Amino acid sequence: MSEKTYLQAISDGLREEMRRDQRVFVIGEDVGVYGGAFKVTLGFQEEFGAWRVIDAPLSETAIVGGCTGAAIMGMRPVAEMQFADFISCAWDQLVTVAAKQRWRAGTPVPITVRLPSGGGFSGGPFHSQNPESSFAHIPGLKVICPATPEDAKGLLASAIQDPNPCLYFEHKHLYRRIKAEVPDERYETPFGKARVHQEGDDLTVITWGAMVYTAEEAAAQLDGDGVSVEILDLRTLIPWDKQAVLESARKTSKVLVLHEDTHTGGFGGEIAATIAEEAFEDLDAPVKRITAPDSPVPFSPPLEKAFIPQVDDVVAGLRDLAEY
Amino acid sequence: MAIREAEPLGSLSEVREAGLDREDLLGIYRNMLVTRGIEERGHILYKQGKIPGSFYTGRGNEASSVGVATALGPDDVGTPLHRDMGVHVTRGVEPWRIFAQYMGRYDGPTHGRDGNVHMADANLGLIAMVSHLPAMLPVAVGCALAFRIRGQDRVAVGWYGEGASARGDTHEAMNFAGVRRLPVVFVCDNNQWAYSTPTHLEYACEHLADRAQGYGFDGVVVDGTDVLAVYREAKRAIEKARNGGGPTLIESLTLRMEGHAVHDDAFYVPKEMFEQWAKSDPIERFRTWLQEHAELTGDEEDGITAGVKKLLNDALSRAEESPLPDPAKLTEGVFATQEDLDTPHHK
Numbered sequence: 001m002s003e004k005t006y007l008q009a010i011s012d013g014l015r016e017e018m019r020r021d022q023r024v025f026v027i028g029e030d031v032g033v034y035g036g037a038f039k040v041t042l043g044f045q046e047e048f049g050a051w052r053v054i055d056a057p058l059s060e061t062a063i064v065g066g067c068t069g070a071a072i073m074g075m076r077p078v079a080e081m082q083f084a085d086f087i088s089c090a091w092d093q094l095v096t097v098a099a100k101q102r103w104r105a106g107t108p109v110p111i112t113v114r115l116p117s118g119g120g121f122s123g124g125p126f127h128s129q130n131p132e133s134s135f136a137h138i139p140g141l142k143v144i145c146p147a148t149p150e151d152a153k154g155l156l157a158s159a160i161q162d163p164n165p166c167l168y169f170e171h172k173h174l175y176r177r178i179k180a181e182v183p184d185e186r187y188e189t190p191f192g193k194a195r196v197h198q199e200g201d202d203l204t205v206i207t208w209g210a211m212v213y214t215a216e217e218a219a220a221q222l223d224g225d226g227v228s229v230e231i232l233d234l235r236t237l238i239p240w241d242k243q244a245v246l247e248s249a250r251k252t253s254k255v256l257v258l259h260e261d262t263h264t265g266g267f268g269g270e271i272a273a274t275i276a277e278e279a280f281e282d283l284d285a286p287v288k289r290i291t292a293p294d295s296p297v298p299f300s301p302p303l304e305k306a307f308i309p310q311v312d313d314v315v316a317g318l319r320d321l322a323e324y
Numbered sequence: 325m326a327i328r329e330a331e332p333l334g335s336l337s338e339v340r341e342a343g344l345d346r347e348d349l350l351g352i353y354r355n356m357l358v359t360r361g362i363e364e365r366g367h368i369l370y371k372q373g374k375i376p377g378s379f380y381t382g383r384g385n386e387a388s389s390v391g392v393a394t395a396l397g398p399d400d401v402g403t404p405l406h407r408d409m410g411v412h413v414t415r416g417v418e419p420w421r422i423f424a425q426y427m428g429r430y431d432g433p434t435h436g437r438d439g440n441v442h443m444a445d446a447n448l449g450l451i452a453m454v455s456h457l458p459a460m461l462p463v464a465v466g467c468a469l470a471f472r473i474r475g476q477d478r479v480a481v482g483w484y485g486e487g488a489s490a491r492g493d494t495h496e497a498m499n500f501a502g503v504r505r506l507p508v509v510f511v512c513d514n515n516q517w518a519y520s521t522p523t524h525l526e527y528a529c530e531h532l533a534d535r536a537q538g539y540g541f542d543g544v545v546v547d548g549t550d551v552l553a554v555y556r557e558a559k560r561a562i563e564k565a566r567n568g569g570g571p572t573l574i575e576s577l578t579l580r581m582e583g584h585a586v587h588d589d590a591f592y593v594p595k596e597m598f599e600q601w602a603k604s605d606p607i608e609r610f611r612t613w614l615q616e617h618a619e620l621t622g623d624e625e626d627g628i629t630a631g632v633k634k635l636l637n638d639a640l641s642r643a644e645e646s647p648l649p650d651p652a653k654l655t656e657g658v659f660a661t662q663e664d665l666d667t668p669h670h671k
Contacts, residue, residue, distance in 0.1 A: 025473060051473050057503055062462045062496035069466020069480070072451060073401070073669050075473065077466075092493070096454050097463060104438040105452035107667075108660035139658045163660040 004182045006149045007175040010114075011040045013153035014078065016186050017160045018048055021076060024160055027054040027063055028080030028114075037082045038116055038175060060089035067111040068098050068165075076160055077111050084117035084169060085129045098165040099140030111166070112159040118171040118210055118260060119308055124299035130209070130261040130292075135167050136237045136270075142166045142191060143237040147212040149180045151235055154189025161188065171210040178213070192239035196248075200230035203321055204248040206271055207258040208234040211309065215258055218314035227322045237267050242274060249275050253284040254321045260308055263291040285324035290317045328544045333552035336617045342556045344394075349618055350628065352394055352551055356386040356607050357632045359410040362419055365636055366426050370586050375426050377439050382407030384549070384581035385513055387606030390414050391554030392481060392511050392574075395562050401449040401467050401669075402481035403460035406441040407513050407580070411483075415448040419636055423643030436649035446667055458488035461497035461510065468501065468508035468565075479507045479565045481558075487518025489535075490526050498573070502539035505570035509561045512573065513548070515580035520592045536573035548576035549604040552613070578606075 004012065018024045025048075026041055032055035035042030045053040056063050060081065067077035081087050087094070090113075098109040119128030136143045142164050146152040152170065159166035197212055198219065205215040212233045219229035232248050234240055249255050255275055257268035272287040290309050298304050333339055339349065363381040370379040382389060389410030396402065396415075404411035412422065417433070425432025425443050433443035434452070444450035451467075453460050464482030471478040488494055489512060501508050512532050516523050529535065536543030542564075546557045554576055561572035579601035583590040614620035657664075 054469075057496075057500055059496040059500055061493050062465065062500040065459065065462020065493065065497070066466035066469050066500065069451070069463040069468070070470040070473070071466075072446070072463070073467045073470035075470045092456055092459055093462060096456050097459055100454070101452065102660040102664065103658050104434050104442070105444060105446070106434075106657075106664070107444075107446050107451060108664045110660070110665065142659070163662055163665050 001181040001183055003179055004149050005176050006152050006170070006178045007038065007040060009149035009153040009182045010156060010170055011042070012182070013156040014040065015044065015047070017157055018044070018052065020186070021160070023074060023076040024078060025052040025054065025075060026078050026080065027056050027067065029056055029058055029082050031055060031080050036080060038172070040080070040114070060086050061093055064090035064093040064111070064113060065097065067113070068093060068101070068109050071109050071111045072107055078160060079111065079113045081113060081115050083127045084115035084131060085126045087113065087115055087131065094135070094141065094165060095138050099138050102164070103140060108163045109165050110163045112156070113165070113167050115167060115169045116172050117169045118173050119297050119304060120173040120210075122299055122301060122304060123297070125296040128297040130169070130259070132167070132169050132237055133261050133265060133267040136267050140165065141238060143169070144191065144235070145169045145208040145237060146235060147174070147197070147209055147233050149178060149182045151189050151195065153182055154187050155191075155235065157186060158188040158191060162191070169209065173210045189235070191236045192241055193235065194241035194244035195233045195235055197231040197233045198229070200228040200252065202228045202252055202254070203318055204230045204232060204252045204255045205258055205314070205318070206232045206234065206245055206248070206255060208237065209260065211258045211260050214309060214311055214314055217311045218318060221311070221315050222318050222322070225319070225322070227318070229318060245271060245275065246279050249279045250282040253282055254324065255283070256288045256290060256314070256317050256321055258290045258309060258314060260292055262294050263289065264294050266291050285321050288317055288321055290314055328542070330544055330546040330553050330557050332547065332550050333556055339552055342552070342559060344555070346618055348394070349614060350624070352390055352555070353610055353614060354628050354632060355390045355410060355414045356551065356610065357629065358419060358635065359386045359390060359413045360607060361632055361636045362409060362413070362422055365423070365640060367586065369423070369426060376428050379426070379586040380406045380440055380584070381582055382409050384578050384601065384606065385515060386410050387551035387610065388513055388548040388554050388576040388578055391551040392558040394555050395558035396449070396481065397479065397562070397566070399449070400479045400481065400562065401451065403451045403453060403464045403483060404444070405453050405457055405460065405483045405485065405513070407485070407515060408483055409441060412444070412450065415445070415450055417445050417448060418639070420639035420642040423640050424646040427643060428648065429643060429646035430649045431643070431646035446669060458484050458491040458493040458497070460484070461494055465497045465501045465506060465508050468506035469504070472504065472506055477566050479509060479562050481509045481511055481562070483511045483513060485518060486512060486514040486516065486523055486526050486532055487521065489532050498535070498539045498571070501571045502541050505568070507565040508571050509558065509565055510571060510573045511558070512575045513578065514575050515578045517580050517584070517590070517593060519584040519588070531575055533573050533575035539571070541571045541573065543573040543575065545575045545577060548578035549606040549609055551606060551610050
C-alpha cells in the first residue's frame with residue numbers, strides 16, 4: 001500500500017493497464033505532450049509513444065467515434081474528455097452508436113471515456129457539470145463514479161477491461177484534495193457493488209463521488225447529537241447496487257439521497273422511487289433528496305456555493321429526518 | 325492534390341491491368357443483379373404488407389456499391405449505408421438473411437432488433453450503420469486508427485452521402501484522418517437528393533471531392549454508374565491508403581432512381597432528370613460493356629440471370645420460414661459479456 005492522491009491513483013491505474021495490455025491506448029485533447037489538462041497522463045507519451053498516447057484535434061465526435069471503431073477492431077481505447085461538459089459534443093457517438101451496437105448488431109464496443117466532472121472552482125456553466133444521470137438513462141452505457149483513490153484505480157481497470165462503453169466520471173474536486181492508501185498491485189473493483197463509507201444505525205445517506213465527503217462531514221456533526229449515520233457510496237450508477245440500498249434503508253428506515261447533479265431527473269429520483277416501491281413498509285420517513293437546484297452551474301463563488309450541496313445543507317436535512 | 329475527374333475504363337486489357345479477370349467481371353455483374361433483385365423483391369414484400377416500418381432501396385447505386393466493395397481486400401473493413409446493399413452482397417452476406425431482416429424475423433443479422441439495411445455481418449468486415457448517417461465516418465476512421473497503431477496493412481472504407489456531407493461528423497472524421505494520414509477511404513454516394521433536398525441546398529462548392537484538398541488529401545469524382553471506373557478509383561485509393569499514402573475522398577455521382585423511401589414518389593425530382601439518368605442505368609451499361617468487350621454471350625447472360633432468380637426465390641422462401649423474435653428476450657444483450665468479444669475483430 002502507498003498513500004496516493006485520487007489523481008495519482010487514476011494515473012497509476014491507467015499506466016498499469018497500458019503496460020500490461022497492448023490494446024489499450026489513450027486519445028484526447030492535449031493528453032500527449034502536455035500530459036492532459038489535469039496531468040493525468042503526464043509522462044505517458046514518453047513511455048508509450050505518440051501512437052498510444054494520441055493528441056487529437058479538437059474533435060470530441062471524432063475522438064469517441066474513433067474509439068468506437070478502434071474498439072470494434074480489437075483495441076481497448078481510453079478517451080479523455082478535457083472536461084466532462086464537453087461530452088455533449090460526442091453524445092451522438094455514445095448514445096446512437098456505441099450504446100446500441102451490441103444489442104442491435106452483436107458488435108460490442110469496449111471503450112472507456114474519462115470525464116473530469118464536478119464543480120467547486122468557479123468553472124462556470126461549461127466546466128463544472130455532473131452529467132451522469134443523462135447517460136444512466138441510456139440503455140447500454142455503464143456509469144462509474146469513484147469517490148476514493150483505491151476505487152479510482154480499481155474501477156478504472158474494470159472499466160478498461162469491461163466489454164461495454166464505460167463512462168468514468170472522475171471528480172475534479174477530489175483530484176488533489178483526497179489522499180488515501182492504495183494497493184500497489186493491480187486489482188479490479190467490481191461494478192454494481194456499493195461501498196459502506198461508514199456504518200450507522202439511525203439514518204442512511206446514499207451518494208457517490210465528491211458528495212461522499214460532504215456526507216462524511218455532515219455525519220460527524222450529527223454524531224454530537226447522538227445520531228448515527230450510515231453512508232453508502234454507490235461507486236457505479238449503472239449498474240447500481242439496489243440490494244445494498246434496500247438493505248440499508250430497511251436497517252435505518254430513514255434515507256437521504258445526496259448528489260451534486262441537478263434535481264429533476266437526477267439519479268436520486270430513481271433511487272427514491274425504488275425505495276418507495278420495494279421498501280415502503282420499512283420506512284419511518286419520506287425519502288429525502290438533497291441535490292443541486294435546477295439551474296446551470298453558476299460562476300461567482302456565492303452562487304456556486306448556493307448551487308453545490310454544502311455540509312450545512314446536509315446537516316439540516318439529516319436533522320429533519322432524525323426528528324421526523 | 326487538385327480534384328480529378330476519373331476516366332471511364334475502355335478495353336478488357338485496361339480492366340486486366342486494374343486487376344480483374346473475366347470471371348471477376350461476371351461476378352461483378354452477378355452481384356449487381358443480386359443487389360437489385362433483393363431490393364425489387366423487398367419492394368414487393370413491402371406492398372404485400374410483409375415488411376413493417378419503411379423500406380429503402382439503392383436503385384441506381386449498384387455500380388457504386390459493388391464497384392467499391394470489389395476493390396476491398398479480405399481483411400479490409402467498412403461502414404456501408406442504406407444505398408449500399410451491393411457492399412453487403414459483394415462481401416458475401418446470404419440474401420435470405422437480408423429478407424429475414426426486412427421482415428423483422430429472427431434470422432436477420434439483427435434478429436429483428438433493427439430493420440432495413442441497418443445491419444452488417446461483422447464476420448464479413450462490415451459494421452452496422454445507424455440512421456444518423458455521417459456518424460459512421462468517425463467509426464470508420466477509428467478502424468483505420470487501430471490498423472495504424474498496430475502497423476497492419478488494412479484499410480477502412482467509410483460511406484456517406486451528399487446530405488451527410490453537411491454534418492459536423494463528416495468534417496471531424498476527415499480532418500482527423502487527414503492530420504494522421506490514416507488508411508481510410510471516404511466514399512460519397514452523391515445521388516443528388518437528400519430526401520427532397522437538392523445538392524445546391526446541401527453544399528456550395530462545385531464538387532464535394534473539392535473538399536478533400538482542404539483536408540490535405542486527394543479527391544476524385546467518378547461516374548457512379550460505371551462500375552469499372554468506380555472499381556479502378558476505389559482500388560487506387562485503397563491501395564494508396566494501404567501503402568501509407570493516407571486517405572482519399574471518392575465522390576461517386578449517381579441519381580437516386582426512386583424516392584427517399586417507399587412512401588415517397590419523388591415528385592420533386594424533375595422528370596427529365598430521371599429520363600436522362602435512366603439512359604445510364606448501371607446494370608444495363610455494364611451488360612452492354614460485357615457484350616462489347618468481354619464477349620458475354622446470350623447463353624451466359626441467361627445462365628447468370630436464372631441463377632440469381634433461383635438464389636433469390638429460394639432465399640425468400642427460407643426467410644419466410646424464419647420465426648419472429650421472442651419478446652421475452654427483448655432486454656437480453658443490452659450489455660455485452662466477455663464471451664461476446666469472441667469475434668474475428670475483437671480478438
